[in-house]
Amino acid sequence: MAKKIRIGVFAPYREFSGLVKKIGRDFNAEFVIEHLILGDAVKAARKWLREEAVDVVVARGPTAQMVEKAVDLPVSVVDITNFDVMNTLHQARALYGAPIGFLVHRSNPFKLNFDTYKEMLNIDFNIYNYKNGTDLLEQIDLACVQGIRTMIATGSCIVEKARDWDVNPIFVHSNEESIRGAVARAVQMMDIKQENRAFADRLSTILKSIHDGMLALDEGGAIFFCNPMAEQLLGLRREEILGQNIKNLQNFSELMAIYDNGTRVTGEIVLYAGKEFLVNRMPIKTSGGGRCLVINFQGISKIRKMEESIRQKLHDKGLLAKYHFTDIVGRSPALIDVITQARKYAKTMSTVMITGESGTGKELFAQSIHNESSRCTGPFVAVNCAALPENLLESELFGYEEGAFTGARRGGKPGLFELAHGGSIFMDEISELCPQLQARLLRVIQQKEVMRVGGNRVIPVDVRIIASSNRNLSEAVKKATFREDLFYRLNVLSLYVPPLRERAGDIQVLFLHLLKRKEDSGIQGHLPKQVVEKLKSYPWPGNIRELENLAERYCAIGEDDPQGFTTLQSLISRLIDNNHVDVSKKPQITVDVGTIDEIETRIIGQVAGLYPGSREGMAKKLGISRTTLWRRLKTANQGRN
Structure with a gap:
């Protein structure tokens, strides 16, 4: 059974308390009734509050106003x-006839239209306003000097004082429904x-x-909430800081790193007591028009552990990028250019199309x-x-619902796009997609949604x-084997x-890096020049x-020959023979058609790869001076940037 609400009532007259008792039978409440008004009622209300005797107060007129201002109780x-x-x-x-006087407190807690009363009742009366006891007298x-012999009032104390002046006092009584409404509101307020x-x-x-x-x-900067984790992280005791202004705390100089004058911030890393914290500060406007500041923070070490845990789970599922x-090993200008471009692409959310030969x-x-x-997480x-x-491939990419086909797993299975939610999906050899899957992929890119095989949501x-792709997608579009609209959706950022x-x-x-990954390569330092030249002479179709x-x-x-590397050279020669490579031919480069400046830039980049670190060799091969080469390299680098 629900606990009864305790209602304190200030009755301005005896009949009022009788009505309250009668009405109280209809409510699940206990009533504490006092026949007090104004200042005496305020004293009693303060006592109720100290002793926690009541939950809510019912009162009338100026008494209700005074109690509401004086105590922290609903009225x-x-x-x-x-x-x-x-x-x-x-x-x-x-009862008494005219003339009539009406005593009204200046706070006028109720709205009375006296002109309307005079007109409707065809009665004339005078209004006398007062604000305190002296003013009342x-x-x-x-009123007596003006010949008034009948006084109407809303307070019982006024009625008593009026009798001392030999006038006929009449008290305004509240009807039963008004009292019932006040009690119902009191119950509702407590609910x-x-x-x-x-x-x-x-x-x-x-x-x-x-955990934050x-x-x-x-x-004003006073702390009104502090959770246990804040106590633990900051080394503070809640009972010692609640209600205190943060600027008055003994260790405010350290707390300043977290508080920082209450300015809004998201994800700021600060140092407190020798530890790093990730801090968010949010000034908030309250419904009452005031403002407050909420600060939440957590230790960086904990965030790192959480990130490691997430990455471990992704690793266990095989959904982690390792590299x-x-x-990426290499220092040729061509490779450095690609890495620089790829780093820029990484900072965007756009689709990337990577092209290049297999391997x-x-x-x-x-x-x-x-x-x-x-x-990345x-x-x-x-x-x-x-x-x-x-x-x-369709069911792997988009998933399937239970019963979608014979052998479908019970409960269905999420597709790779669902598994990649919040991350990235790498679609290798995308040129091999059939037209049907190309259409479905286009919808995923445009609508950012998938529908499982056999599903309806x-x-x-x-x-x-x-x-x-290791194929030329532009040519595939021309041959109508790859959708043109999908090509343009994928080829937002292209990387060759x-x-x-x-x-x-x-x-x-x-090659040396790959050898080091083995247990024992037997090679220390660099390879002999003749071996390097032999490695370069092979075109490496498998890259x-x-x-x-x-x-x-x-x-x-x-x-067998650590000095001459005859075994290695023999292996390379076998590769050359098997692929029918004529090493006597001069080194060749392949350049895509473009503008004169673009072709020149590509030529210089590829020749630089043939002569790494040798500007003199490059200049000699290109038939230009080293000064001209330097100038052209500078122009080419600016063009790439």
Whole structure:
């Protein structure tokens, strides 16, 4: 059974308390009734508050106003209605006749239209306003001098004083419905208060249980909320700081890093007591028109542990990008240009199209772009569009519902786009998508939603698409094997990864790096010049993947001649013979058609790869002076930037 509400009542006259007792039977409440008004009622209300004797107060007229201002208790006011006043005026005229005086407190808590009363009842009376006891006596005295012999009042004390002046006092009584309404409002006020208190308790429990430290300050800087985590992180005791102005605290100089005059900030890293914290400060405007400041913070070390945990979970699911730009080996100008461009792309949310021959490291760039983007903590999902048959690829990309096809998993299965939500999806060899899947992919890019195979609902996804192809997609569009609209959606940011033969200067560095990844390469330092030249003379159609195969083969066989590297040279010669490469031919480069400036830039970039670190060799091969070469290199670099 619900606990009874305790209602304190200030009855201005005996009949009032009788009506309250009668009405009280209809409510689940206990009533504490006192026959007091004005100042005496205020004293009693303060006692009730100290002793927690009542939950809410019911009073009338000026008494209700005074109590409401004096104590922190909800007050329900009994209205004095027009009917009450008109009924009293009618009684006064019937009992005593005219002239009649009406005593009214200046605060006038009820709205009375005296002109209307005079007109409706065809009765004349004078109004006497007072604001305190002394003023009341003066007004009664004035009424007597003016010949008034009947006085109407709303307070019982006024009636008693009027009798001393030999006038006929008549008291305005409240009707039963007005009192019932006030009691009902009192009950409603407590119901709302209890609901608010329950909500505040729940909110406080939530705020106390969150793992962030939280402080709340009022407009003057006084702390009115501090959760246990804030105590723990800041080394403070809640009972010592609640109600205190933050600027008056003993360690305010340290707290200043977190408070910083209450300015709004999001994700600021500050140092407090030798520890790093991530701080958010939010000035908030309250419903009452005031302002407060909410500060929440957490330790950086905890955030790092959470990030590690997330990354570990993604790793366990195989949804993690392992490589970064720092993992890309090489220092040729062509490669550096691509890395610089890719880093810029990583800072955007746009779709990236990576092109290049097979084995050039397109997925390495895709993972690096993801890891340097704002999505780096999200999943990275890779799919080879050429590795799966059409029907299987559709269900893998978009998922399927239970019963979508024979053998469908119970409960269905989320697709790769769903798994990549909040992160990136790398679609390798996207040129191999069939027309049907091209249409579905276009919708995913445009609408940012997927529908599972056999499903009838759309699922919103937030995914960045990074695609790659070793084919010329422009030619595929011309041949109508690839949708033109999808091509333009994918080719927002294009990135070309050059083949190994266009950055021959990286071959030695790459080969040594690949050897170091093996347990024992047997090579210390650099390779002899003749070996390097032999490596460069081979065009490497399989690019880095083929170079890695050579490194692994070499490590497996071992070197019989550590000085002359005859084993390694033999392996390279075998590659050359097997691929029918004429090493006597002069080095060749391949340049795409463009403007004169673009062609020149590409030529210089590729020749630089053939002569890494040798400006003299480059100049000699190009048939220009070193000064002219320097000037052209500078112009080419500016064009690339």
